[in-house]
Amino acid sequence: MKMNTYDLIIKAGKVFCSDTKLNTPGAIGIKDGKIVEFNADIKTKSIKTLNYPKGTLLPGFIDLHTHPAPSHWKYGMEADRFLLSRGTTTTMSQGDAGSNNWNKYKKAIIKKSKIDIYMALSAANNGEEFDHPVFESFEDIDINQAVETIKNNPKLIWGISANLSETCTYIHKPQNIMSKVLEMAEKSSKPILYGMRWEPFDWGIKDQLALLRSNDVVTYCFHVGPGGLAPKGHVEDSVWEAKEKGIKFDIGHGMNSFNFEVTETAIRDGFLPDSISTDYYYRHTNTIPIHDVPHTISKLIASGMNQNDAFERATFFPAKILGLEDQIGTLSIGSVADIVVVEQNTKNSELIDVNGNKRSGKLWEPVLTVKSGEII
Missing domain, CATH: 2.30.40.10 (Urease, subunit C, domain 1)
Structure with missing residues (x-):
């Protein structure tokens, strides 16, 4: 040739x-x-x-919040089958693995997939491997072990995942878990992929956002209700302040976190998410509402977002969040x-x-x- x-x-x-x-x-x-x-x-x-x-x-689309993992793990789905086939060429796992099972995950999932997979490492040692609340045991957060795992895998591990909904924190105060997560993030010099505490609504969004740092990413941003970003018909002041501070906002559609009225309110107020993600896992793969990246883009455009604004939030913007904008998310x-x-x-x-x-x-x-x- x-x-x-x-x-x-x-x-x-x-x-x-x-x-x-x-x-x-x-x-x-x-x-x-x-x-x-x-x-x-x-x-x-x-x-x-x-x-x-x-x-x-x-x-190619970049989805910053999915659950590519072994099928017997809590949320595991086959990324090549359900993501790559729909135009997503790069994705990030929201805490499917922790420091205990990272090497096993890397060998079984990352190395065997065509799609590129990055990790927001779970703050819990075993991540989402087992069918119980990820933070069921407060002792299952080993800061030093997690930091060591991250330092040994700086290219594949983007940062740290912490979902502080009650289904994850179990009987523990989310503030206590977040304290450990922040220490882990500081010691590893990595950002946090943060799942807001909106169920139950016992910790104000303003107080949660105040703990986050520039380049941390808040997912589930278009959830409806008092823990969302626009519970009173407009985007909360604390959300604007967080965005000004450099905190990023991600959709994480899933089965609970994309409401048209909240989305339309945010877009009308001029608040656009920084990245479009799906929270795809095995129970979501053939369900209503369909929420792969193309469908979520379509919903955002139907909600009033400019077409090109939607496209860049599924391509170049998430590439910048990953720090890979010179390689992916671009046609350079x-x-x-x-x-x-x-x-x-x-x-x-x-x-x-x-x-x-x-x-x-x-x-x-x-x-x-x-x-x-x-x-x-």
Whole structure:
């Protein structure tokens, strides 16, 4: 094969990349798993050429909150089957593994998956391997062991996961658990993926946010109720202050954390999430409401978000949170050839939130996924 022959060329009616400011028809050239050219019409020969005149070509989706894990673990689902097939090329586990089972997890899940998987390490030693509250035993939080695990795996372990809902904290005060989590984060110099305490509502959101630091990520941000970010019809002042401080906000749709009224209120107030995630785990994979990344993007657009704002929050913005924006979430020359092409349905679909509320909107569907230059 000649050196000037590409492995793959993908043409699309629109190519969008927040990083490189692309928002135009064009084509991407791929060779050896990397993006090597963007042009309106690539002249170089290619082994394979695909054309999507009605499609929008994007960097592969990045989902910062899922549960890729062995099927016998509490939340475990097969990431290649349920995420990669829907355009997500990179994901992060919300605390499926802890310091006790990290090496086992890395071998069984990360190394055997096509999708790239990063970890927000559980503050609890065993993560979500077993079917009991993750913080059932207060002694099951070994700060030094977790810090050592993180320091030995700095590239794969992004940070620390702490979900402080009552189903996780059991009989313990969430403030006491959070104290240990913060110590762990400080000692490891890593951010926190934080699940808000909104069930029961016994710890004010203002007090929780005050503990978080710049670059920590709050997930479940569009939950409805007193523990959400807009319980009184507008985004709370403490939420704006947290955003100003550099705290990031993630959706974590799941079966409890995407409400249309809260989302519409936030967008109307000018508050946009920093990343679009799904909280996908095995009980979510074939359920209503459907909430993979393309569906969640569609719901955000139906709620009033600008289309390109939604696209960048599933691509470049989460890449920046991971610190990988020079490699993924971008279509820049030399970056990894992780790509999704989506097409918008011509007819409106019924979109559903976690509380059964419905909106009408056009659904974006993936028609092509490319992982490291390989067509999935």
